[in-house]
Amino acid sequence: MLETSDRDLDYIIHEMIDTVKNSKDEVFHIAEESRKEYERISKELDDLKEKVIIVIEEGDQLEKKSKLARNKLxxxxxxxxxxxxxSIREAYDNAHQMQSDFIVKRDKEKALRExxxxxxxxxxxxxxxxERAEGLMGKISIVLNYLSEDFMQISNLLQDAQEKQAFGLQIIEAQEEERRKLSREMHDGPAQMLANILLRSEIVDRTYRxxxxETALxxxxxxxxxxxxxxxxxxxxIYDLxxxxxxxxxxxxxIKKYIATLEDQHPNIHFQYRSHQERLPSQYEVALFRLIQESIQNAIKHAEAERIDVILEIRxxxxxxxxxxxxVGFDCENRKEKSFGIIGMNERLxxxxxxxxxxxxxxxxxKIFIQIPLTA
Known part of the structure; x- marks a missing residue:
């Protein structure tokens, strides 16, 4: 029964890794296609609004000429x-032509507006x-952070089915929390910006009319x-994934690049490092980056800190x-024991x-202190 549970968990992990690979390609595709589509539509909309202004002006001129022609008639x-x-025929023909041109111009204006x-x-x-990218990012973030890099090793460490079941529940809890976090980030970030863009485009339209x-430009x-x-x-x-x-x-x-991307969130993050070697084995680099990333994010979101210092020494x-x-700090005694952020950091270490x-x-x-021995 135990061997069956082990095989089941391994199968689930492999399936989730395959899902990550497919979802990763899809989310990048969606992001890039959205960017290209937005740029294309924005340019087309700019050109179209300029045409609307020209047609409106031409229509106004034709309306004036039509009125003059009708007055003369x-x-x-x-x-x-x-x-x-x-003379009578000329006056009639001119009035009729002006009215026809005016109607055609207004029809063109209507089509452009539509x-x-x-x-x-x-x-x-x-x-x-x-929103679609948001759902995919939730899956990618969870699996990349807690599964593809680490869980294959964890599967070998867990000894019985009960431990694996309990850990599986933690995976589900972490997945839901990560989805909520990404949902908030997408809602407060790109979604709000897009809504603001739509509002601004309406202002531009009214200003053009x-x-x-000058104000419209x-x-x-x-x-x-x-x-x-x-x-x-x-x-x-996407970079965070x-x-x-x-x-x-x-x-x-x-780490330097990551801190640079956080300038808008927190401009006062300082990074110092001392290193005796250029590269570490992949599992160490991944673990250290995620540990430092988690610590910085906790400081930004919960600590209300004016300054964050990151010091790294590789011996x-x-x-x-x-x-x-x-x-603001916090009381370690009252900290939630089920805080998955700290649990995840301990699991990596x-x-x-x-x-x-x-x-x-x-x-x-x-102050968070991390120490990892390097095996030969």
Whole structure:
């Protein structure tokens, strides 16, 4: 029975890893396609609004000419005996032509407006694409953080079915929490930005209609800035799922790049390091990056710190990292024992024979000390 449970869990882990690989490709595809579609529609919408303005102006001019032609026709009709037959026919033909041109121009204006409204609705539909990416990112984040890198080793360490079942429940809890976290990030980030873009585009439309071209152009520049910010936010969330630089450049450059992406959230993060070797084995780099990432995120979200310091020292025999902040701190005695963030950090360190210490008091900030021995 125990062997059957082991095989079942291994099968589940392999299935989840396959899901991650497929979902990862899909989420990047969605993000890139959304970016290209947004840029294309935005450009088309800009061109279309310029055409609407031109058509409106041409329509207004034709309306004025049509009124003048009708006035002249009215004068000719009242003074029939004064004007020749050719003059009367010319006045009638001119009035009729002007009226026809005016109607055609207004029909063209209506068609352009309908096309503009359709493009704005399509911009709004991109929000649906973001929601789709949100669901995929939830799966990717959980599996990449807690499964593909670590759980294959954990499966060998768990000795009986009850332990595996309990740990499986922790996986489910962590998955739901990660989905909620990503949902909040997507809602407060790209989704809000997209809603703001739609609102700004309506302001641009109204401004164009009023003929205030200068203000409308300034608003369009603001819309472009919002679009760029939205794309940067989506790329930041994708980066959090799995930084490619970790495989290509190593631990230290990846930490630097990660801290740089957090400037908008917290501009006062300082990183120092001392290293006796350029690269560590992959499992050490992944574990250390995730441990430092989790510590920084906790400081940003919960500590209300004005300054965060990250110190990393890589020696031949061990790696040490310290993450400290001057935030509100917390009471270790009253900390939730089921806090999966701390549990996950301990799990990573246990597999590498490392140690985690947390030194904190309410109102006195927090210091996290990480130590991992390096095996030959």
């Amino acid at each position: 009215s004068i000719v009709s009242k003074n029939f005996s004064v004007y020749s037959e050719d 096309r503009r409204d359709d493009l704005e609705r399509r911009l709004k539909s991109i929000e649906v694409m973001v 009023k003929g205030d071209t 300034k608003e369009m520049q603001s819309v472009r800035t919002l679009i760029r910010s939205s794309l940067q936010e989506v790329r930041r969330i 799995r930084p490619m630089a970790l495989d290509d450049l190593g631990l230290v450059p990846t 031949k025999e061990q790696v040490m990292a310290v993450i400290r902040d001057n935030g 246990d597999m590498l024979g490392g140690e985690l210490k947390i030194d904190t008091k309410v109102g006195e900030g927090t």
